[in-house]
Amino acid sequence: MASIVDVVFEHAALRFVLADGREVSAPLEWLPALRDATEAQRYNWRLIGRGIGVHWLDLDEDVSVSTLLDAEQKARLDAVAAMPDEQIDYSDAPALPDAVWVKAATGLPQTKPKRKKT
DSSP states (O other), X not given: OOOEEEEEEETTEEEEEETTSOEEEEEGGGOHHXXXXXXXXXXXXXXXXXXXXXXXXXXXXXXXXXXXXOHHXXXXXXXXXXSOGGGSOOTTSOOOOHHXXXXXXXXXXXXXXXXXXX
C-alpha cells in the first residue's frame, strides 16, 4: 500500500497525498473527531505504520489510507502493492516537490538504540 507523505484539510474534506503521487480524500462527515476539531488539533499529526496511517495526537484519532477507500479502490491498491516495483507504471505519477517529504521525514517514529546485555 502506498505511504502517506502529506495531510491536507480543504473545505469539508480530509486529503492524503501518497508517495506515488496519488491522492485520496473523504468528507469530514465520515470522521467526526476531525470534523469537530480545531485547526490546531487537525494539524498536530504524525505518520504511523511507515505512512499507512496518521495519528492525531490531541484527538487520539487514527485514520489509515484504507479507511478512505471503497472496496473496489482497496482491491486495486492491494493488487498494485503486491507487484514488484519494476512492474509498476509510474509514468503518470507527478513529481513531488521536496517540501512534501519534510513532514514525512519528521513524522517517522524515533527509536532508541538497544542496550547491550552484559
